[in-house]
Amino acid sequence: MNIDGKPYRTIFPDPDGESVQVIDQTRLPFAFELKRLATLDDAAVAIRTMIVRGAPLIGVTAAYGLALAMRADPSADGIDRAAATLAATRPTAINLRWALERVAANLRQIEPHERFVRAFAEAGRIAEEDVASCRAIGAHGSRLIADLHRAKGRPITVLTHCNAGWLATVDWGTALAPIYAAHEAGVPVRVLVDETRPRNQGAALTAFELNGHGVPHTVISDNAGGHLMQHGQVDLCIVGSDRTTASGDVCNKIGTYLKALAARDTGVPFYAALPFSTIDWTLHDGVKEIPIEERDGREVTHLTGRLPDGGFATVEVVSPGSPVANPAFDVTPARLVTGLITERGVCEATPEGLLGLYPERRAAA
Ligand SMILES: CSC[C@@H](O)[C@@H](O)C(=O)COP(=O)(O)O
Incomplete structure (x- = not known):
């Protein structure tokens, strides 16, 4: 949707291909600022402190967080540790667990050196699906x-x-x-x-x-x-x-x-x-x-x-x-x-x- 006439999403890949940008929602409505998330910790802090919030968005942020974790430690233990860290950030919204389970299941089937790229792409697919779902909710509800x-x-x-x-x-x-x-x-x-x-x-x-x-x-x-x-x-x-x-x-x-x-x-x-x-x-x-x-x-x-x-x-x-x-x-x-x-x-x-x-x-x- 638009901010000052410019279309934005709440989360999107940074042009560097190795991190994501989010809108810092703790600063709204008085200041519009983007924040770059480059590590597992960045993503966990963003969810915990409500820089990003809302059930679907924290699910997508967690998916990207798991991807970012794979750059530092793509081992099987690394998947489990990162998923546990992200799952502990906020307990109520089920999207968080759903997104983590989906990405983690994907990663367990492939070699460690492939995991960052695969997880980043899967997080992107979850984000696209969320946009499509919300657009369809809009069409049904507007009736x-x-x-x-x-x-x-x-x-x-x-x-x-x-x-x-x-x-x-x-x-x-x-x-x-x-x-x-x-x-x-x-x-x-x-x-x-x-x-x-x-x-x-x-x-x-x-x-x-x-x-x-x-x-x-x-x-x-x-x-x-x-x-x-x-x-x-x-x-x-x-x-x-x-x-x-x-x-x-x-x-x-x-x-x-x-x-x-x-x-x-x-x-x-x-x-x-x-x-x-x-x-x-x-x-x-x-x-x-x-x-x-x-x-x-x-x-x-x-x-x-x-x-x-x-x-x-x-x-x-x-x-x-x-x-x-x-x-x-x-x-x-x-x-x-x-x-x-x-x-x-x-x-x-x-x-x-x-x-x-x-x-x-x-x-x-
Ligand atoms: C589309 S979002 C549905 C809910 O996530 C929303 O209504 C809500 O309660 C958000 O709570 P928040 O604590 O701001 O993450």
């Missing part, structure tokens, strides 16, 4: 928005949580892809953007993206969504997913579950948009089984922002000494999800719904 527009005869308001836009993927996004596709097709659509405390991915990243593409939007505090739904100001919710169980439970940024509850109470359709790489076919009960990342309490106690003089400052906002907790994700049970928007189409959030779109999984199920 939902267009149908609602036809039925209601007025512009459609979509509420979204966190950032599941192109910055969370390689391009296009998941939850925002249908909005971009509808906007480009001339369907009048506006977005209510949850700020998404504690890290403010909505206020900082989703708003930045939508600004860049001229999509009308309004940033709201995290607590406003339920009220706006009660007053008929939300037509549809679309969120992303970091891990989706085989039964259709959706794990996404903390606070998503509360939006789904409010949506159910007020009759607002609630969709999750996700590529196949986000589905964990081994899990059936998201609340019990999905590991939830617990992040540093400092994200709750402190806020960083821009000062009037253009400088940056971090300020404390919690009564000093109070204990804090910072679970980063929650699970929305399938019963609260109207449907799943995938690259293969839209399905019910049920085992049958998912298997209908992915019949090749029937044997394993």
